[in-house]
Amino acid sequence: MQTYTARAHTNIALLKYWGKANEQLIIPTTSSISLTLDEFYTDTTVVFDQHLNEDAVFLNDVPLTGKGYKKITDFLDIVRQLAGISTKAHVQSTNHVPTAAGLASSASAFSALAGAASKAAGLNLSLADLSRLARRGSGSASRSVYGGFVEWERGTDDTSSVAYPLQEVVDWDIQLLTVIINDQPKKVDSRGGMQHALQTSPFYQNWVDATNAATVDMKIAIENHDFQKIGSLAEQNALQMHATNMTATPPFTYLTDKSWAVIQLAAQLRLKGIEVYATMDAGPNVKLISHVSDYQEIKLALQSVLPDVETVAATPGPGLVVVAGDEI
Numbered sequence: 001m002q003t004y005t006a007r008a009h010t011n012i013a014l015l016k017y018w019g020k021a022n023e024q025l026i027i028p029t030t031s032s033i034s035l036t037l038d039e040f041y042t043d044t045t046v047v048f049d050q051h052l053n054e055d056a057v058f059l060n061d062v063p064l065t066g067k068g069y070k071k072i073t074d075f076l077d078i079v080r081q082l083a084g085i086s087t088k089a090h091v092q093s094t095n096h097v098p099t100a101a102g103l104a105s106s107a108s109a110f111s112a113l114a115g116a117a118s119k120a121a122g123l124n125l126s127l128a129d130l131s132r133l134a135r136r137g138s139g140s141a142s143r144s145v146y147g148g149f150v151e152w153e154r155g156t157d158d159t160s161s162v163a164y165p166l167q168e169v170v171d172w173d174i175q176l177l178t179v180i181i182n183d184q185p186k187k188v189d190s191r192g193g194m195q196h197a198l199q200t201s202p203f204y205q206n207w208v209d210a211t212n213a214a215t216v217d218m219k220i221a222i223e224n225h226d227f228q229k230i231g232s233l234a235e236q237n238a239l240q241m242h243a244t245n246m247t248a249t250p251p252f253t254y255l256t257d258k259s260w261a262v263i264q265l266a267a268q269l270r271l272k273g274i275e276v277y278a279t280m281d282a283g284p285n286v287k288l289i290s291h292v293s294d295y296q297e298i299k300l301a302l303q304s305v306l307p308d309v310e311t312v313a314a315t316p317g318p319g320l321v322v323v324a325g326d327e328i
Helices: 066-083 105-120 127-137 190-200 204-223 227-246 257-271 292-305
Strands: 004-015 020-022 032-048 056-059 089-096 149-153 162-167 175-180 276-279 286-290 310-314 321-324
Touching: 004 105, 004 204, 004 227, 004 276, 020 190, 032 105, 032 175, 032 204, 032 310, 056 066, 066 089, 066 105, 066 127, 089 105, 105 127, 105 321, 127 162, 149 204, 162 204, 175 292, 190 227, 204 227, 227 276, 227 286, 257 276, 257 286, 257 292, 286 292, 292 310
Parallel strands: 056 089
Antiparallel strands: 004 032, 004 321, 032 089, 032 149, 149 162, 175 286, 175 310, 276 286
């Protein structure tokens, strides 16, 4: 069979996905809205090989084992079922993202895997079907199929829970400055954390209701290029999400003292007239939503608070690309 390579970029959720209504199908409790980024991405090459007795999976040139390997093979089983084949696959994936550190590496990883594996298996899926397929590996991967601003409609079943683009070409002044506080794997993974919050936080339903209510306002803000509204909604939603974690039983948090220092710095910069808003996923790293034109001033302010912290600036990025062969 033909070898295919796919590239997918990470996305940052402006309105978060945090909890599953259906764990098997990965159907969320809320709709979510994200921005795909140009800086972080995953390249994945897949070929189905009749000579293999089992799937061979490599991440950054290292053989994948244990839970990570099973997640990939389970996903490949879904692809095989769709294609009506039983052939095992060779998967080579390179993450240009710090893995498991709250930078949405699973989003780019499973979106790229969905694109490459489906084509290598002989499927010719629409973007909507690729979004549904990617969702089965990682919920946020459903959004990385598209570039720019994307909504993942929560839906109620496998067909209706799908992402679609809101604004694929973003030609106005917005960037995401990632403050990398820790690039090591998390102690509490996203899947376990979100379900623990769902099951034990007395305020979880409040967060669900607030997030679903905010989707209309966020879509209007994106359509109108209303930067202040986008930023304020995103920051509020992220803080509400992390608050549910801290009210779970037992409580947990991904945020560190340095995370809070960056969040507080954003508020201080706004008082000085610099439009910058913080958002955080399941990890300590903080992403600052800002204007490209304010980059240097924000970076200097960060260095005054956290002199040794690493920062990476990203702007809106493209959607999934799949090509024959092994070169993007």
